[in-house]
Amino acid sequence: MNSKPIKHMVVFNLHVGKDTPEAEQFLKDSAQELAAIPGVEHFEVFRQVSAKTDYDYAFSMVFANQAAYDAYNGHPVHMHYVAERWVKEVSRFQEIDLTIFE
Template sequence: MLTHSVFFKLKFPQGSSEEREFLQAAAKLASIAGVQNFKSLRQLSSKNNFDYGLTMDFQSQEAYESYNKHPDHMTFVANF
């Protein structure tokens, strides 16, 4: 099992419509074939500069590579 993790700070204000749009679009990544255990995380600690995280598991490197090239993932990356 492989885990892909991304941690980030949004340029949009918390509670904004842009934040909601981003989080809704990110949640759709869970429906891409091969994605397992998708989680959208909110950072609570003041010890770092990140506000959010996305994690997901893949059964194999091939499954991750398929996800990484998937049109929905590529559109998400291009738009956000």
């Protein structure tokens, strides 16, 4: 099992569009819910500024190791969030999970 820290990142677009009041509320709600899950470290929300991609937003967080990441994925708050918010409000996304190269 991976004992290195994992950086989990996801870039995404919302059905409500970019820079709308609904998008701002989604970002705030998501940060509050997801950052509170045990094992989540350094939760950050980003707004895209590059013309090289058409994704609007990103979340980034760090997990101490694979076990912490797995616990997050199976946590009831995360599972409820995915089913009730993410699936319904996110129009498209790309996820990446990274460990440090040594």
